[in-house]
Amino acid sequence: MEITITFCLGLIFALIGVIPPGLLNMTAAKISIKDGHTRGLVFSSGVCVVVIFQTYIALTFAKYLSKHPDVVNILQRVALVIFVLITIYFLLLAKKEVKPHKEPNIKSKKSRFFQGVFLSALNIFPIPYQAYMGTTLAAASLIKLDTTNIWSYVSGAASGTFIMLYVYVFLFEKINSRKIKSQKNINLIIGSITGLISIFTLINIIKDS
Numbered sequence: 001m002e003i004t005i006t007f008c009l010g011l012i013f014a015l016i017g018v019i020p021p022g023l024l025n026m027t028a029a030k031i032s033i034k035d036g037h038t039r040g041l042v043f044s045s046g047v048c049v050v051v052i053f054q055t056y057i058a059l060t061f062a063k064y065l066s067k068h069p070d071v072v073n074i075l076q077r078v079a080l081v082i083f084v085l086i087t088i089y090f091l092l093l094a095k096k097e098v099k100p101h102k103e104p105n106i107k108s109k110k111s112r113f114f115q116g117v118f119l120s121a122l123n124i125f126p127i128p129y130q131a132y133m134g135t136t137l138a139a140a141s142l143i144k145l146d147t148t149n150i151w152s153y154v155s156g157a158a159s160g161t162f163i164m165l166y167v168y169v170f171l172f173e174k175i176n177s178r179k180i181k182s183q184k185n186i187n188l189i190i191g192s193i194t195g196l197i198s199i200f201t202l203i204n205i206i207k208d209s
Contacts, residue, residue, distance in 0.1 A: 010156025046116025062134030
């Protein structure tokens with residue numbers, strides 16, 4: 001039962017992390033529209049392979065942090081600065097006109113898989129995000145950071161990521177609109193999310209002071 005709960009928590013928080021339109025899910029949707037659903041899923045598989053390693057690193061780091069609360073306090077302050085800077089960056093980008101760019105013509109499934117691996121490797125946000133969630137869940141005694149539970153959480157995170165990418169691959173054409181496709185609006189959404197995280201982090205710092 002404990003392993004199942006840990007798996008579900010990993011799945012849920014991975015879903016939440018991939019819901020906002022971003023580089024990976026929007027690329028999966030565009031590939032699906034351009035080359036078909038199969039290649040969109042191949043790209044998603046490449047993304048999830050990297051997510052497995054990223055989440056494992058994040059949970060290993062969270063295990064260390066749970067034993068060193070003094071380090072957590074320092075990282076909270078560092079995270080606040082980083083999230084504020086990211087918020088400012090994306091909100092400023094949202095005000096700029098974005099020039100359309102032509103996506104490179106990639107045809108093979110193998111190329112789409114490695115494209116997913118490459119873009120997911122560039123997206124390092126899941127590491128601090130999952131490290132933060134792992135530390136928070138462990139502090140609340142909702143998960144244990146032993147080897148079995150870490151891999152259970154990792155499996156859930158990979159599954160949650162794939163499920164959300166699957167939704168984008170198959171349903172994007174139905175929910176698609178110019179508003180969602182606009183890179184300016186995507187930047188605004190990301191900036192708003194990181195802004196909320198900044199406020200939440202600041203509240204936690206004030207509470208712990």
